[in-house]
Amino acid sequence: MKIGEVIGAIRKNKNLKSKDVYKGILSRPAISRFEKGHSDTTTDKFFQILDNLNLSLEEFHFLYDGNKANTDAMMISAYSEAYYAKDIPKLAVLEGEVKNRFEETSKIKYLHHASIVHLLRCNLSELPFPHKELAVIKDYLFQCETWNYYELVLFTNSLDFFPEEVLDAVYTKAKEKMTEFNQLKRYKNELFSLISNILVLQLEKNNLEKSLLYYADLEKTLSTSDNRMYEHAMLLFFKELIAVMQHKEDTEKLTAILQTFKLLDMERIGNQCAGLLEIVRKNNA
Incomplete structure (x- = not known):
């Protein structure tokens, strides 16, 4: 279906009159041509129409695509699940699948997905350090003068492999941009996720100064x-x-938090937290 046909169907399903949606935007003949799919409209007018329909751009895209699921989100979810389950064979299969998609389409996002999956495989196994795959991501990110949501997620998913001086240099830029996107409902927890991941790295390294720094930033995002x-x-x-x-451990609080995750059936999060607690205790024994 054309954009105008989808808009027309939405308008009719909402029982809205043409004048309520198009007044001051399109003439009566133009409305007819638009909703029949015989003509398009300008971007400015399109956004005005969406506003009159009380419809977000994301909702429209979902309806226009025929309620198709976001394949990128599905891919990220698939390799995240495999990683946290420590399913190395599954990660290898996913890497192969995404590489094939890249070869078929030449879309750079599939090369990035394949590189991320390879980094995750390296984290779980004794594969050689992924210089080539990290370079793919690093070169792309540092060639972008402006980062948008895609670049921020790419950076967040590859944090473990960046040298600390690079993390420190990029963090301010990433945080500022993520704060902008934090105003959008679907991205509300992305800044929390970014800072949490960096904080985990500092906790694992037993770097108290930087742990306090990132904790303070994390607290501001809450x-x-x-x-x-x-x-x-x-x-x-x-x-x-x-x-x-x-050296001020409150064992009772830590136990209560881990038990809460268990009670809520958040086993993966609980196991991750228990593992991180073990590392921090070992570093400070």
């Missing part, structure tokens, strides 16, 4: 809403890990 329970729980957990580094 939503005041009670429905962001996961973020509140993780922030408290990170606070208690820093206390372990300062």
